[in-house]
Amino acid sequence: MMSSMLFMMKNINKKRWFLLGYFAIFLESLTPIIATLLQRDLIDRVFSEKRYQEFPKILALYAIFFFGPKLWFTVRKVAFFHIGYHLQMTLTNKFLLKIYDIPAAAFNKEHVGNLLNHIRNNIADASDLSVNQILSESVKNILTIVFLAFSVANINFLMLLVVIAVAIIYYGLLHKFGEKTKLFSQRVKEEKSNVSVSIEESISSIREIVAYNRQDW
Numbered sequence: 001m002m003s004s005m006l007f008m009m010k011n012i013n014k015k016r017w018f019l020l021g022y023f024a025i026f027l028e029s030l031t032p033i034i035a036t037l038l039q040r041d042l043i044d045r046v047f048s049e050k051r052y053q054e055f056p057k058i059l060a061l062y063a064i065f066f067f068g069p070k071l072w073f074t075v076r077k078v079a080f081f082h083i084g085y086h087l088q089m090t091l092t093n094k095f096l097l098k099i100y101d102i103p104a105a106a107f108n109k110e111h112v113g114n115l116l117n118h119i120r121n122n123i124a125d126a127s128d129l130s131v132n133q134i135l136s137e138s139v140k141n142i143l144t145i146v147f148l149a150f151s152v153a154n155i156n157f158l159m160l161l162v163v164i165a166v167a168i169i170y171y172g173l174l175h176k177f178g179e180k181t182k183l184f185s186q187r188v189k190e191e192k193s194n195v196s197v198s199i200e201e202s203i204s205s206i207r208e209i210v211a212y213n214r215q216d217w
Contacts, residue, residue: 011087011090011091011094012083012086012087012090012131013086013090017079017080017082017083018079018083018135020075020079021075021076021079021080021083021135021136022139024072024073024075024076024079025072025076025136025139025140025143026143027068027072028068028069028072028073028076028140029140029143029144029147030143030147031065031068031069031072032065032069033147033148033151034065035062035065035066035068036151037151038058038061038062038065039062041058042055042058042059042062045058046058076136076140080131080132080135080136081132083131083135084127084128084130084131084132085127087127087130087131088123088124088127091123091126091127092123095123122189125189149163149164
């Protein structure tokens with residue numbers, strides 16, 4: 001896993017976009033917590049303590065931080081899409097250069113559909129997994145967990161312990177069934193590759209038949 005991520009990082013040439021992406025992740029994870037705290041202040045300070053003069057200010061701040069995650073979600077997606085797109089182009093370019101260096105005789109044993117599947121699916125899936133899932137979603141989830149844990153601990157520490165216990169159980173179940181899901185996913189990819197090969201060979205055979213049929217004997 002670590003070696004694969006290091007390989008991906010070496011091929012990412014738009015690293016400055018990470019600054020924008022992670023800044024957006026930080027604010028996307030933080031703004032819902034602030035919105036929740038403002039909602040608490042709106043109820044406690046304005047309605048319970050009857051400090052109605054603070055209602056416009058708290059309501060305006062709540063509206064800003066309530067819609068903040070939507071804005072930063074969009075910024076994050078755009079930034080990491082840009083990174084993933086250039087990573088996919090870089091890997092595709094290296095893959096094609098690698099193919100050009102392979103002797104032509106080696107392609108007699110290799111189906112064209114397999115090569116096309118590597119470009120269309122495998123490279124795209126690897127780019128999406130490394131950038132959008134691991135480098136983006138995983139970091140966001142970790143930050144969200146940290147902020148939520150801090151907020152829950154301030155409210156009730158016992159509640160935090162219960163949440164941690166449930167999270168550990170959930171992680172154990174996820175780890176148990178995750179391996180099976182990974183195997184099923186790998187089988188699906190292999191079958192997709194086989195289908196692609198079959199379609200490619202069928203189309204090639206049809207072209208040959210049509211070409212021979214057009215010849216005059």
